Amino acid sequence: MLNLLQDIRKNTTVLFSTHVLHDAEEICDDIILIRDGHIAMQGGLDDIRRSYSEPIITIRPERSEGSQAWMDSLIHKEYVTDVQQGRDEIKLTVSNMDQAQVGLLEDALLHHVKLRTFEAGSSTLEDLYLKVVQEA
Template identity: 40%
Template sequence: MQAVNGINLSIAEGSCVALLGPNGAGKTTTIRMLTGLLKPTAGSIIFQHLKKGEDPKTLLGYLPQSPAFHPWMSGYEYMVYAGELCGLRGSEAKKRAKELMERVGLGNAAKRRIGGYSGGMKQRLGLAQALVHRPKLLILDEPVSALDPIGRREVLHLLQELKKETSVLFSTHVLHDAEELCDDVVIISKGSIALQGSLASIRHEHRKPMIELSFEADPKSLAWSEAFRRRVNLLREDASMQLPPIETVEKHGDELRIIVNNIDAARQFLLEEMTKERLKINKLSIGHSSLEDLFMKVVGQ
């Protein structure tokens, strides 16, 4: 079984890159190879700043998806311990530990046992240990996936600050986090890269006009919406049929999300269809497809 196949990516100095993909796509395997925790069966990993004979791990800071700590240690004790493991001497390790505990907002909790930390506090402590040796590249595996909304916001705010100082690669399946933080996107599906590029260029190239529709919960409207979705998608499969100005129709909860190629023609077409059937419309809104829409299309979900 191949977890990843033909992965080819580069991370520019000073950039923030999101590695996107559904669960099981190969994100964690890729990260484990980059960090040296897993040996690739083929290929190579090149670090620009690596000197001859230097260990690549000295350039990397790593936060796994579920970081483990000694619960009986205080946050400060753990940071001193992490610093010494990375080669910092006693006084330097203590100074760096204090500096980073303040930096990640744990200064007031530095002497508390880690076993009493919340999930968000542990993630911030994990970020602090990843930064202890001033890495050139910070690698984060699903850094906010297990956090509550408050913890997520705390860690995302911290990442906004950190990406100004070092290169960042983070994996996530939460599209909003990628849009909020990253410069570049790599979408991985079934172990291979399906799409990559700058967030700005991907948005420009793949952004499409979209109409969202919802109806009152009467049987006629609901039956029509399902029949309409099937009809449009069947027409697209038959090259001999004349198509409406619509590319795809997808159902999202109680709404139809309709990707169109001509917004004015599509709106007119839909209004005529719904007027003819006397449907009870709750909402008709016009917008553009999002990164989430592209992600779902690329990974085939």
């Protein structure tokens, strides 16, 4: 379906309503985020990314005796501005990506926490949507 939409959008305007924001990022040029029936944010996808994208590190540690305590302690790092913790992973919004990458890896090593994954990137459209919805 996504391939079909990619082809069609070359010749016409496509209005695509979805809750699968990853798909919206692949298909759309312009985005409208709606909260409680009102427009919460709108604009070109590239403009929105430039304005609201934040550096994010996602970590999935191996489960061990100290891994949960270590994950809980990360909120206190000077370069961490926000934490979203799931059952098996933690997503950290950071103020300085270089400092955070080195600091987090050193800290995991110091606390003998083995990492299954360590991903450095930036916030997605889904992250932005969750932030906009939570501001309500």
